Amino acid sequence: xxxxxxxxxxxxxxxxxxxxxxxxxxxxxxxxxxxxxxxxxxxxxxxxxxxxxxxxxxxxxxxxxxxxxxxxxxxxxxxxxxxxxxxxxxxxxxxxxxxxxxxxxxxxxxxxxxxxxxxxxxxxxxxxxxxxxxxxxxxxxxxxxxxxxxxxxxxxxxxxxxxxxxxxxxxxxxxxxxxxxxxxxxxxxxxxxxxxxxxxxxxxxxxxxxxxxxxxxxxxxxxxxxxxxxxxxxxxxxx
Amino acid sequence: xxxxxxxxxxxxxxxxxxxxxxxxxxxxxxxxxxxxxxxxxxxxxxxxxxxxxxxxxxxxxxxxxxxxxxxxxxxxxxxxxxxxxxxxxxxxxxxxxxxxxxxxxxxxxxxxxxxxxxxxxxxxxxxxxxxxxxxxxxxxxxxxxxxxxxxxxxxxxxxxxxxxxxxxxxxxxxxxxxxxxxxxxxxxxxxxxxxxxxxxxxxxxxxxxxxxxxxxxxxxxxxxxxxxxxxxxxxxxxxxxxxxxxxxxxxxxxxxxxxxxxxxxxxxxxxxxxxxxxxxxxxxxxxxxxxxxxxxxxxxxxxxxxxxxxxxxxxxxxxxxxxxxxxxxxxxxxxxxxxxxxxxxxxxxxxxxxxxxxxxxxxxxxxxxxxxxxxxxxxxxxxxxxxxxxxxxxxxxxxxxxxxxxxxxxxxxxxxxxxxxxxxxxxxxxxxxxxxxxxxxxxxxxxxxxxxxxxxxxxxxxxxxxxxxxxxxxxxxxxxxxxxxxxxxxxxxxxxxxxxxxxxxxxxxxxxxxxxxxxxxxxxxxxxxxxxxxxxxxxxxxxxxxxxxxxxxxxxxxxxxxxxxxxxxxxxxxxxxxxxxxxxxxxxxxxxxxxxxxxxxxxxxxxxxxxxxxxxxxxxxxxxxxxxxxxxxxxxxxxxxxxxxxxxxxxxxxxxxxxxxx
Numbered sequence: 001x002x003x004x005x006x007x008x009x010x011x012x013x014x015x016x017x018x019x020x021x022x023x024x025x026x027x028x029x030x031x032x033x034x035x036x037x038x039x040x041x042x043x044x045x046x047x048x049x050x051x052x053x054x055x056x057x058x059x060x061x062x063x064x065x066x067x068x069x070x071x072x073x074x075x076x077x078x079x080x081x082x083x084x085x086x087x088x089x090x091x092x093x094x095x096x097x098x099x100x101x102x103x104x105x106x107x108x109x110x111x112x113x114x115x116x117x118x119x120x121x122x123x124x125x126x127x128x129x130x131x132x133x134x135x136x137x138x139x140x141x142x143x144x145x146x147x148x149x150x151x152x153x154x155x156x157x158x159x160x161x162x163x164x165x166x167x168x169x170x171x172x173x174x175x176x177x178x179x180x181x182x183x184x185x186x187x188x189x190x191x192x193x194x195x196x197x198x199x200x201x202x203x204x205x206x207x208x209x210x211x212x213x214x215x216x217x218x219x220x221x222x223x224x225x226x227x228x229x230x231x232x233x234x235x236x237x238x239x
Numbered sequence: 240x241x242x243x244x245x246x247x248x249x250x251x252x253x254x255x256x257x258x259x260x261x262x263x264x265x266x267x268x269x270x271x272x273x274x275x276x277x278x279x280x281x282x283x284x285x286x287x288x289x290x291x292x293x294x295x296x297x298x299x300x301x302x303x304x305x306x307x308x309x310x311x312x313x314x315x316x317x318x319x320x321x322x323x324x325x326x327x328x329x330x331x332x333x334x335x336x337x338x339x340x341x342x343x344x345x346x347x348x349x350x351x352x353x354x355x356x357x358x359x360x361x362x363x364x365x366x367x368x369x370x371x372x373x374x375x376x377x378x379x380x381x382x383x384x385x386x387x388x389x390x391x392x393x394x395x396x397x398x399x400x401x402x403x404x405x406x407x408x409x410x411x412x413x414x415x416x417x418x419x420x421x422x423x424x425x426x427x428x429x430x431x432x433x434x435x436x437x438x439x440x441x442x443x444x445x446x447x448x449x450x451x452x453x454x455x456x457x458x459x460x461x462x463x464x465x466x467x468x469x470x471x472x473x474x475x476x477x478x479x480x481x482x483x484x485x486x487x488x489x490x491x492x493x494x495x496x497x498x499x500x501x502x503x504x505x506x507x508x509x510x511x512x513x514x515x516x517x518x519x520x521x522x523x524x525x526x527x528x529x530x531x532x533x534x535x536x537x538x539x540x541x542x543x544x545x546x547x548x549x550x551x552x553x554x555x556x557x558x559x560x561x562x563x564x565x566x567x568x569x570x571x572x573x574x575x576x577x578x579x580x581x582x583x584x585x586x587x588x589x590x591x592x593x594x595x596x597x598x599x600x601x602x603x604x605x606x607x608x609x610x611x612x613x614x615x616x617x618x619x620x621x622x623x624x625x626x627x628x629x630x631x632x633x634x635x636x637x638x639x640x641x642x643x644x645x646x647x648x649x650x651x652x653x654x655x656x657x658x659x660x661x662x663x664x665x666x667x668x669x670x671x672x673x674x675x676x677x678x679x680x681x682x683x684x685x686x687x688x689x690x691x692x693x694x695x696x697x698x699x700x701x702x703x704x705x706x707x708x709x710x711x712x713x714x715x716x717x718x719x720x721x722x723x724x725x726x727x728x729x730x731x732x733x734x735x736x737x738x739x740x741x742x743x744x745x746x747x748x749x750x751x752x753x754x755x756x757x758x759x760x761x762x763x764x765x766x767x768x769x770x771x772x773x774x775x776x777x778x779x780x781x782x783x784x785x786x787x788x789x790x791x792x793x794x795x796x797x798x799x800x801x802x803x804x805x806x807x808x809x810x811x812x813x814x815x816x817x818x819x820x821x822x823x824x825x826x827x828x829x830x831x832x833x834x835x836x837x838x839x840x841x842x843x844x845x846x847x848x849x850x851x852x853x854x855x856x857x858x859x860x861x862x863x864x865x866x867x868x869x870x871x872x873x874x875x876x877x878x879x880x881x882x883x884x885x886x887x888x889x890x891x892x893x894x895x896x897x898x899x900x901x
Binding site for chain 1: 319320322350351352353354357498499501502505506509513539543545632635636637639640648649737738739740741742743744745
């Protein structure tokens with residue numbers, strides 16, 4: 001099975017799963033415009049490779065491994081959308097389809113270069129969040145300087161999520177802050193340095209500020225800034 | 240968020256107003272640590288609140304008499320760091336480094352020791368004679384935090400005094416320690432960073448032999464390493480190579496740590512702060528202490544609740560306005576009738592020029608008194624209570640999302656609420672916003688907020704002679720207009736905006752001295768700016784009146800007032816008067832029509848249109864002056880012109896639309 005096909009399937013399952021909880025065979029077929037029978041076949045093969053969990057008649061869900069690949073593809077897709085919209089100024093209607101084709105072919109190196117050139121955008125032109133890369137860097141400035149000196153950057157081994165995804169009373173450590181130097185400086189002056197334990201106290205509705213606790217200090221932080229503060233994903237049992 | 244500083248204009252030139260002081264000491268520390276309370280405890284009533292020379296940053300100073308010595312106390316702005324994030328930070332570090340105070344008292348919050356020590360470490364680098372007041376130890380105890388003050392003193396090498404400033408506890412010990420500090424001059428040990436950083440600081444220090452700066456050498460080296468723009472510029476003026484070398488050393492650190500050097504330094508400082516805090520703090524284990532929800536959490540559960548929170552805001556702000564205007568109207572009526580024994584508002588058109596001018600000046604004074612004392616003062620006292628309790632930060636959080644629509648963030652709600660009292664202190668309070676764009680934008684929107692004077696006009700014209708609902712509709716329309724104008728201005732204005740990053744201090748019982756000081760700071764700007772403008776402006780207008788310039792003015796304005804707005808020609812002059820004082824619109828009208836029953840001379844539509852135009856057409860002269868002093872004449876005039884055009888356009892449309900069914 002071609003890599004591109006694998007990626008297309010994982011992406012479709014990712015979308016359906018986040019919308020409906022799981023991806024039904026018929027839904028996948030409709031989404032990818034293929035026959036349901038061939039979907040079943042592909043799902044079996046994806047399941048053998050360990051990318052999805054597949055129960056006949058129940059539909060498929062992504063495994064950790066599958067989610068990782070889908071995440072990367074989504075990131076490439078949305079970065080490309082920003083690039084095609086902001087730099088190439090392509091017609092809005094064509095952006096999605098074009099990105100759909102390009103996402104499978106660009107290398108990781110190109111993905112990084114795109115991210116740097118576009119100043120690490122947080123959202124695609126349609127408003128969906130662009131997840132941060134999985135590099136072992138603490139900030140975009142670091143990635144920038146690494147890009148200039150061709151310094152090899154290690155890959156982060158833990159999954160990271162925006163602090164806004166944390167549930168109240170959960171705790172984790174800051175892994176990465178995306179944003180311009182002034183904001184990063186301000187946050188670190190207030191105690192949000194890398195590796196610091198933080199927890200969420202309150203989220204306000206409709207994308208209002210989040211209240212976080214760091215070093216015994218309570219801070220209210222704008223939602224858009226908080227979305228760019230990434231933390232190590234706490235395991236399911238941890239609080 | 241307290242002490243953000245709205246007053247200005249009293250201390251000019253920068254030289255101290257407190258004469259013959261034997262010593263000068265400064266209070267430094269984060270915001271919300273009780274620094275202002277300690278300042279008030281030390282200095283009592285003898286306070287001067289002004290501006291730092293040439294800067295729009297508040298400077299408070301007072302006099303402490305101790306053992307026969309006169310000690311000048313400067314309250315520095317509440318800041319978290321000595322980077323160049325804000326003007327407050329620059330002003331504070333230059334004061335400590337350049338004016339060499341005899342002692343600096345670092346007030347720190349016992350409940351958040353790490354964050355406060357982060358700033359202490361930076362203070363120590365500036366190497367003033369330093370001591371520490373660990374404040375709010377009672378609140379920390381409640382949270383199970385006990386601090387070993389003796390150990391903290393040993394570790395930092397400076398005197399440490401525990402205080403509960405709000406109850407005056409520890410203040411005598413503090414004053415004794417200050418005198419002790421000024422005699423002993425203890426030299427604290429240098430707090431060392433990690434090896435990579437420390438090596439490079441050493442290298443830079445060795446280069447700095449050839450230059451002379453007013454700053455300590457080690458501090459200069461650290462700032463060069465942090466690529467601090469002001470210091471880099473200073474050194475470049477003397478020896479261009481050094482900053483470059485420092486820059487490449489900084490680059491090395493960046494490639495080791497993989498972060499901007501200033502962030503590395505913050506992390507390093509926090510490491511030191513964490514280490515010290517861990518050594519001096521004893522936490523009561525969770526088992527022993529009470530684990531039930533604290534009162535603070537319970538209050539926040541309501542204040543930040545998605546539904547109850549908004550109801551609470553409406554109740555509090557609505558209550559504040561209602562209280563002010565219900566009480567205010569009574570007191571104002573009483574004061575007016577009391578003062579009218581001395582003089583009647585009646586333009587004097589004959590007699591010697593001096594009498595005419597005096598008459599004008601006196602009525603201006605009365606107008607100021609009958610507005611400020613009954614309305615503005617109670618409003619600001621109650622607002623200061625709400626502010627000092629910590630509730631205002633919750634309002635900021637709840638309304639942050641909505642304020643984004645205006646291109647601002649939650650904190651901007653403070654100037655906007657203040658604006659309902661008087662626009663002048665409200666515009667000063669726009670300093671709490673971060674970027675120049677956000678400051679200007681907030682100030683522009685403040686000028687659209689109906690202050691007490693405009694409320695008098697709206698109530699006096701519309702609520703009294705049409706009905707209360709139309710008056711409320713005007714307020715609702717005003718809020719809508721602020722939203723629309725905010726959105727448009729946000730798109731049009733150049734510059735950057737940053738999002739909300741704000742400390743959420745715990746609630747506490749408001750301190751009387753802080754409330755009074757805050758109220759005074761705000762009301763004072765009225766006395767210095769609004770009163771003179773009222774008095775001089777009224778005298779000038781009186782002169783105009785006497786010189787017979789009224790009819791030509793009315794005729795000149797007739798195309799706008801009569802044809803477009805559908806008002807009597809005589810309104811032209813009242814609108815001109817309104818520039819001086821908005822409530823003059825109504826007073827002049829009464830004089831011109833020889834009646835206070837406006838319903839007999841103006842139709843309901845005319846009353847509404849007149850109130851609407853008065854509400855919007857131009858900030859009054861005091862506001863224009865303040866805008867000019869904060870943002871320059873260009874912006875002040877641009878805002879005024881925009882509002883004249885807007886008010887005339889809206890007034891004309893309102894005249895036509897309302898005419899359809901009224």
